[in-house]
Amino acid sequence: MPTLTRLICALSALIAATLMPSAASAACTTATASTSLGSASSYAVGTTQQQGSGSAGLQCDILLAALTAHYIALRVDASTFLLTGPTGQTIAYTASLTSGGTPLTVGNFQNLSSTSLVSLFAGTNNSIPIYFRTTATAGLHAGTYSGFLDMRWYHSVCSLGVLACLAYSNSPGLVRPLLTPPTNWGSGVAVRVNVELIVEKDCVITAPNAGFGSAPLAGSFNPITRTILIRCSAGASYTVGLDDGDYPDNGVRRMHSSGNYLRYEIYKSTTSPDRWGSVGSARRSSGDADTNPNIHDSVTTQGFGYRAAILPGQVTPPPGLYTDTILIDVAF
Template sequence: MSCVGRRRRMKNKLLSLLAVGFLGLPVEQAFALGCSTYTSGVLLGPESSFDIPSIGEQIMSGGLSCEILLSALSTQYIKYKVMDIPAALIHENGINQAKIIIRDSQNTILKNNFEKDLSEWDWLSAFNGPDNSIAFKITINETTNLKPGVYTGTLKMKWYYYIGAVGIGGVNLWTYKSPGTLWLPFVGLVRWGTGEDSNIPLQLIVDKDCKINAQNINFGKAPLVSKFNPVTGTVQITCSAETPYSVGLSDGQNFDQTRRMLNTTGSGYLPYEIYKHTTTNRWGHLGTERWASADATFNPGIYDGSAVQGYAYTAKIIDDASNPSVVGTYKDTLTIEVAF
C-alpha cells in the first residue's frame, strides 16, 4: 500500500466520523492494513532425537493473517476448510515418518475436509499467531526418538473471510474478503464464495545425539605397582535411531607413549592402559583403535534408538622397572567421544 493511499484512507475516515457524529448515529471504529493467506511456514527444531517426544505443542500459523490497528470491528465472517493435512511428516529419505497432530486454538483436531466457522470468535485476539495469523497448534506424536534428518510436509487450507475494516452506521466502507464472498447491509453474509488457498510448509529438523553412561575406574590400593589387579568395566551408549557410530577414548592428560596417571603431589607417574574387552587391542581415539558400534560387546549393530550398546574393557596398570613405587594417589581423566 502506497503512502498516498494511506493518507487518503485516513482523510476519508476522519470526514466520515465527523459526519456520523453530527447525525448522531452509532460509530464503530476499526482499521486493518489487510488480510493475506501468505505464510512463512513452520520450523520445528533443530531438536535432539531424544527430546522429540517431550517438545510438546508448538504454535504455528493457520494460514490466514490480518493486521489490525484499532479495537472494534463492525463485520466479520471467517471460515476454514482443511483441504489436505498430512498424518505424518516424511523424512528426506522418503521412508521414515514423524506422526503429527494439528489443532486449532479451540483444540479441535484438524482432519481432511473438515470445516469450521470462526465468525463468533473474539476476532481481535484470534490473530495472535506468527505474522498476525490465526494460531494453530502442532504436536509431534512420537514416543520414541526418531531417525535424525529433515522431515517435511504441507498443510493445505482453504480460507473464506469477509472483514469490514471500518463500519459506519452498519455500512462497511472498506472490506477485505476472499474471492466470491458476498455480504449485504441489513442482510448479512449471502455466500462464502470460492475461498482462498493457503499452503503451509511444515518442517522438523532432528539432530543426532547419544547418551553415554560410564563409571570411574578405581584400581584400589596396593603396596607395589606389580600388585595392582586389572579392572574391568563397561561403557554403555545409546544413540539416535539408524545412526551407526564409533567410540573413541582419549589418551588422557599425561600421555607419553602410553596413558599415565599423575601423582596428586605432582611428582611421579603411573603408566596404565585400557584394552577392548579381554583382548590386547588398545582402546584409543584414532583409526583402528576406535571402537565401531557394529563391533560392540553387547547389542552390536542394533540401531533402533533404544537399544544400549555395551563396550566392555579391561584396564591394567603397567609394571616395568622404570616406574618406582612412589607412595601417593594417582589420577587421570579420559574423554569418551562418539563420532557419527
C-alpha cells in the first residue's frame, strides 16, 4: 500500500508539472530605422509642410512589459535637423514622439517611463513612433533630400514571465531599482533614424485663351498674338511643346463646330513662320524664351510669345462658334 500511494503521488506530480504553462519570453530590440516623407513637387515643398512618421528604433513586447514597472528614456545624441539635397540646399525639419508634439532637441534626456505602454509603443509591431514635419522652403532644386537623428535608448522592460516577471531586458549599464526610478541609466543603445524627402521638378503654367473674334469669311480673320508664361523648379531647363489639338487633319490644326471645321495654325514667336509643335525641333526650349531665357531659379517666369492665324485659301464653313483645345507640355 505505501508503494501504491507513492506511485499515485508521483503520477499526480508528473501530470501537474506537464499541465503548467511555460513562461513567455521576449526582449526589447533596437535597430536602424528609416522614414520616407514621400515625394512632392518643389512648389508644394516651398509652400506646404511635408509630414510623415516611422519607427524611432526601439521595439518591445508590451504584453510582457505590463507585468511590472517599465523604465524607458531617450536622448538625441546628434542631428542637424536639416534635410540636405544634391546641390547642398537644405530643408529644416522637426522630429517628435507624438504628432505635432514638442520637437526633440540634441542632448535633451527624456524619461518616458510614466507614459502608458499603449501610447508609447503605438507604432508598427509595438515600436515607438517618431513624427517628422518640414519647414516650407522655396527655390529648391529637384532631388533626394536626406537627414538623420542619432538617438540613444535606455530601457528596462520585462522579458520573461506569465503572471509575474521573471527577467528583464535592460539596456547596457542600466541598474534597475527595486522600488524607485533608476538613478543609473547606463550607456544606453545608440541607433540612427534616417529621414528623406524626394523633391520633384514642377512648373507653373499660365496660358490665356486665344480668340479670333468674328468675321463673315474664313479669309477675313486677322492673326492674333498671345504669350504663355512658364516658371519651373530651380536648375530645371526644359522644352515646351504644343499638341495638334482635338481635331487635326494631316498635321494641320482645326477648330470644330457641329461637324464643320476651320483650319488654323500656331507659330513660334509673334513673327516666326515656323509651326510650334510637340516633337523634335518643333518644340521650344527655355533658352529660347522671349523673356528671361535660361533663368531657372523657380521664381523668374519665362514668356513664350506666339502667333495664331486662320489659314488662307480654305472654303468658309457654315456660321457657328468654332473651338479647339491645345495641350501644352513641358519636358525636362
